[in-house]
Amino acid sequence: MTVSLRELSEVDAGHLRRCVELAAAALEDGDEPFGSVLVDPNGEAVFEDRNRVSGGDRTRHPEFEIARWAAANMSPEDRALSTVYTSGEHCPMCSAAHAWVGLGPIIYATGTEQTREWYADWGIAPGPVSPLSIRQVAPGIDVRGPVEELVAEVRGLHARMLGITDRGR
16 A cells, blocks of 8 residues: 555654665665665664665675664564565565575565566566465565655666666556
């Protein structure tokens, strides 16, 4: 279900905007435009990352790195009370990692179904993994997104990555 920035707190909105900044930085560095932030139960951003798949390891997603970092550095109780913010909804691999380490809610700017539709509209073949939503992979996780005010910006980053002149929807 799409949400509006007005429905989120200023803190949530700020973390999501940081995710989009990280996605833009990933794109500038030759990677796919995804960025994520882990916020602990005290509201402090304790880890952030961006996509790093350009080196050939297609598992170097920021959400997967967050799960690894959290498992190594946080108690199970703190992980459950932490929130992950991300520019794009977790893929199945990242959703599973999130659930296995027991992280809390996810708030994302754009959804898997949106990204799938963009790529189909642009004539880009689907990837090798089924585009399942977080809810399909890890149904017990509290998930909010996509956030309508950030969709066009993130879509633009994906279009730029693919060299597509995009007019949006």
